[in-house]
Amino acid sequence: MGIEIKDLTKVYGTQHAVDHVSFTVGTGEIVGFLGPNGAGKSTTMKIATCYLPPSSGTVLVNGHDVLEQPKEVRRQVGYLPEHNPLYLDMYVREYLHFVGKLHGLGGSQLQARTNEMIQLCGLTRESHKKIGALSKGYRQRVGLAQAMIHDPAVLILDEPTTGLDPNQIVEIRQLIKEVGQAKTVLFSTHIMQEVSALCDRVLIINQGKLVADSPVAELKNMGRQETRILAEFEADVNPEPILALQGVQRVEPAGVHKYRIIASAGADLRSSIFRLASDHGWPLVGLQQEENTLEKLFQDLTRAAK
């Protein structure tokens, strides 16, 4: 079930902010949603959380249509909007109570869920404070707590770590990872490391169109016509025996005592190189298969249309 988006389009005036986009996020998956500024991420998320109607196409959240069953969708989904609107004059506990009540919780269940969220989101020491007195990181935790108070099966988080310091980023990522074990999570980000650290799969949107939908590992090898291995030795070596290894196409110098070994796609020559170095008595100090960086891939996929 999770999230199923089919042929979604959102038009503002003449601009197609989301242009015939289709993807699914399966139950229990954590999927990263990437795209340059203005690509259509927030618009897609707002439609999936019933904050905006689609111009055309269908969006189902756990099988419920956002247009036909918005109440059901709101019950099933927790949403952290990009600008995390909070009532700054409310106390943390009071605010979570308030949101819980809006979701129909009451009595001991409301108490229990509020306590649970305060604990889960690391808000225990701040729970008596006014939201306006909290740092950005703690406000973001309150945003996550309100998104999860009704125990939704699906979480949609719009740039959950934006503006946080490096420690808070790590903590919020850890929290998303923990809750993501039991929930379907779609989150947007501009941070590529976040995608590697958190996601099973990545979606990339550019100018309203989906340009990639892939597992992170596959994405890193996308478009690769060859395998590249970086080998570093203690001294210069004769590249001839390396060139003679099956699959090796070229050997290029890559710095002091370093060589880039280029082989046919899919060949993993690391153990052969290791054995060769040992046979020739070459002290090998580093051996690494080079991957596409997500940053480079992101640029390639989103630059063309600029």
Ligand SMILES: Nc1ncnc2c1ncn2[C@@H]1O[C@H](COP(=O)(O)OP(=O)(O)OP(=O)(O)O)[C@@H](O)[C@H]1O
């Ligand atoms: N209410 C609106 N009226 C008109 N245009 C809008 C409206 N909301 C968004 N847009 C436009 O739709 C496009 C997509 O915006 P959206 O906020 O979905 O992008 P985004 O990928 O979330 O960007 P960012 O990473 O900067 O948050 C942008 O060009 C934006 O200006």
